[in-house]
Amino acid sequence: MTPLIAAAPQFVQPEIWWTWLAPYLLVLGAAVVGVLVEAFVAPRARRSTQLTLALVALLGAAGWNVWLWVDQFAPTEFKAIALVNGSLMVSYFTLALQTVILVVAALALLVVADRSRGADDFAPTAAAIPGSDYEELARTKGLQQTEIYPLFLFAVGGMMLFPAAGNLLTMFIALEILSLPLYVMSGMARHRRLLSQEASLKYFLLGAFSSAFFLMGMALVYGYAGTINLWAITNGHALQVPEALVGGRPLLVMGVVMLLVGVLFKVGAVPFHQWTPDVYQGAPTSITGFMAACTKAAAFGAVIRIVVWFAPFIGLDLHEEIQVTIVIVAIASMLLGSVLGVVQHDVKRLLAYSSIAHAGFVLVAVAGVLPYDGQTFVFPMNSAVIFYLLAYGLATVGAFAVVRLVRESQGRGADAVTLGEATHLSQWAGLGRRSPFLAVAFSVFLLSFAGIPLTAGFIGKFTAFKVAVDGGLWWLAVLAVLCSAIAVFFYVRIIVLMFFVDPAADDTEPEPAREVVAVGALGATSDAPVGTPLAGEPEAGVGLRLSDELRRTSGGVTVLKGSVGSRVAIAVAMVGTLLLGVLPGPVLDLLEKTVNFLP
């Protein structure tokens, strides 16, 4: 008998530790209850019930995590707790990242829940054909979409599982749980329906494509190691490679690379980034904010889990291969994100490219992973990455929350009709005078993105690049700093535009905006001026009826007040960004615990 067969898993009934599973059950359970709420609660009370339920679940899970961290965690020598036969592995890193995800998601939820006058992001009924009579009827009847809350919670549940996965299959399931609701939510934008549905479909197709890579990677790793359990892979078989598999190492290498491809797609790193600008632009803006902040955090949890489980072990000896993969992707992401950000005219696309660049910056820290030195497993990148994701998450949720309040409008005074977001940069001129609070908040977020001192972004970049330098990749850190300098270019340009440029007069439509209108009308989301890949001409003609036609005749920009919730979210994000920038010490000290094995 070969060792492979001997190691074939026999069924062992898992012991369930409810205390440790409670956060997941809370969030996913609330999602299930949310589905029931849709069916059984009267329409009038539905929204408030859903919102309360979701907020309680998110904050409850976050609080539970804090309790686990403070009171319950008694790490083993591997600094992790295995749940359900090792399907989940919970460590300080897991708890911290989950808490970041939950807190940022709660902020994003406040923005998603904003249904104040004119600010509703979601189509009255997502299933309707854009521009159909049915949709028009739903709109005039004032239908509201509340399925968004259970979908939101399912996505968060998946995100929580992602950095907790103890075997590759759990990781794959988490990936799908978080992705599927996101595909749906991306297609629900109230304005520019075609753009939104196109984004949703693109996201789904490319997501499926990347999931296939993940599955393929999983199969290759299983083919090499005979197990999908991370702990077993590194400790069981790899240390005593069966004779038969000595030549099979390329199997393992390609498997790990493909696993990485699957999760790097979610992160939005180059060359798996193409969906990012299109989806960020098409999705409802509040969902974009949630997706950009939380998905990235969760996906980086998975990236680190893979890197840390495979890279430093002597038995596997994959350090060089993984490092070179990460370095290539990091360089490409930073360069492409920064350079393409410079030429964007649409604020949502610009933030999308900024998010690609940020993925690169985080990967710079990940690339600093050290090979096992024979004594201790320490991963300084863990705390740097979590801090970076927290800083980035706060600023992202806040920034998209601001973006969705700046709207195009038609007509004046009481007759004014609020339309879709005024995303063309020229429409942002003079926002500082029109709406100082939003403009100041947006500037703080941009400065944080740019990594200017006294904002959280600076501390995040500093700690991340420091990890790379400590890992011997000083040249990568230098390149990262250079790319940051390029990125400053387009962040500061928006600030200048908001505060130092007079707004275009109301009756003359800014010239470049027309181009975007044209592109939007054709339903194409792309950087190229023309192109109608998915939505054909006839459909586009129908799509014009609801909103795009109105847009053509208007050039006015109006700034919505937004609900109390979304203003609170913006304020919290701003204060958090500044606070973490001025006093990062306590948070960094807390995160110090996460650097020990395991992630």
Next chain:
Amino acid sequence: MLSMLPVATEVAPAMAAAGFWQENAWLLVAAPLVSAGILLLLGRSADRWGHWLGLLASTLTFVVGAGILVDLLGSPAGERVREVDLFSWISTSELDLVAGLRLDPLSLTFVLLVTFVGSLIHLYSVAYMENDPARRRFFAYLNLFVASMLLLVLADSYLLLFVGWEGVGLASYLLIGFWNHVPAYATAAKKAFVMNRVADVGMIIALGLMFSTFGGLDFTTVLAGSADASEGKLTAIGLMLLLAACGKSAQFPLQAWLGDAMAGPTPVSALIHAATMVTAGVYLIVRSGPVFDGAPTALLVVAIVGAITLLFGAIVGCAKDDIKKTLAASTMSQIGYMMLAAGLGPIGYAFAIFHLLTHGFFKAGMFLGAGSVMHGMNDQVDMRRFGGLSRYMKITWLTFGAGWLAILGIPPFSGFWSKDKIIESAFVGEGWQPWVFGTVALLGAGITAFYMSRLFFMTFHGKQRWTSEAEGTGPDQHPHESPILMTLPMIVLAVGSVALGGVLAIGDGFVTWLEPVTGHVEHHAPVIPVPVIMAATIVLVLLGAFLAWRQYAASTVPVVAPRGSLLTRAARRDLYQDDVNEGLVMRPGQYLTRSLVFGDATLVDGAFSGLGRTSSGLGRALRGLQNGFVRSYAAMMALGIVVIAVVVLAVQG
């Protein structure tokens, strides 16, 4: 700033048990600061009662200050230096600094001067600013000033002192430009601000030098460490402290801002630009006594600066027709006296502070008097348009007269006791120094007598030269005495001008009181016998006063200034101080700025926009990849994976 509130109040173990007053010493800074915050934050809703809150806060500080004084007087001289730790301020491996207050005779002297004169001026301002719509804001700034000034004098480290130092600078800036709708006033505020920044550089360098030399910034470490430090370092620290002092106290060569600072409301001129803030430089020098003791060269420079400023201010004062600017020149000159005294070393420290104290009273009194005159004369400041006012403003005339006699140094008025001591001390020493400094001090006394008498006679005596609508020279004047709220502070300050010096001089009481800080100094005989000096001083003073009387009271004063001699014309233009500054600093600075801007635009901006242009060109090229087609996206992903796979396999191979 509110975080400055104490978290723990404790007394150094060696000190006497903390009394009630000492435990509440933090109120000295906190009360006016909180009041300023309330007044600024509440906005218009506090307009009706805001000034009373300001006055209350200021009075409270006086009560606390007086309580601490009684406390201190009740303990033996050896226990009169106390430190009250407030909270741990900066804590690093190299520097561990506790924010604390130092209660000793020197700081308490200042506390009482600032709070007493400050409260009187608050009271005066209630009436003086009555018709100003921004009175509440004015009181907020005044309170901010009081808080900062008290922090400055109470701080137990140079760094905390610097916080107060900047605070008074800010308050001064805000108050000079209080009526900033007048462009000239706003410019004056800016001028004061900029010149004070020059001085701050000195302060910051001094802080750095102290840290590198002594490894600490608190007075205890620095002053005790001075005994062992090298003379070169101490000289450098001393000169930098002097630079700081020159800016704050309007001493040569940073004196130019004080005259323009008279743009602020008169109570501000009285409190900040006469009695208290401008004397902070003297405080700094005296406080740093041990540093200067180890650096005779720096000390000599202090004396020289004082002597130059003394004469400079006196000469300028003779030519000015603006009543407030004359007083400003006089302030400059009197602080010159204090600097000179401080520059004489331990022998002069106590007299410098003594003169500072008496000067604070009589000069504030005279400024308030000038404000009262302006109040009754439609804000006229040209002395050539005054005359014969003594009949119409009896109280102002009498109180101003008390200040006038005090500054002249006529016995037994306050100024005599302090100024005469400085002149005597200036004659002490060896070599050329006593002769030069003594003569300058003596001469200065004579010139002071001339210009102050000129001011007094031109304003209150002689013929009425008021403007009138009939002559088309301005509004008709109906001079009248000011309301009780204004005259009351003037009367109190006048009592101080008459008696304070004499009372404190009894048995050298004040000098002995300061000894725990300035040290005990044996009496040295001047190079000329004391009675001769005293007699010469009085003769010169009387001569100056007589000349002024003959020219400005007995004969007619022209309403338009005559062309005057070369010196008069130069003095009218402040001895060309602004021209010198412009020629030496401003113009070269502008050229430098322009060339830097040019360099910045071509080199730095060029490099940066080059980066921008390159990346936007690259971006345009790469933009084609993002074409919107899912099929090409997927293809690119696949291609990317192939590239990565090839590289990875190559690496492992």
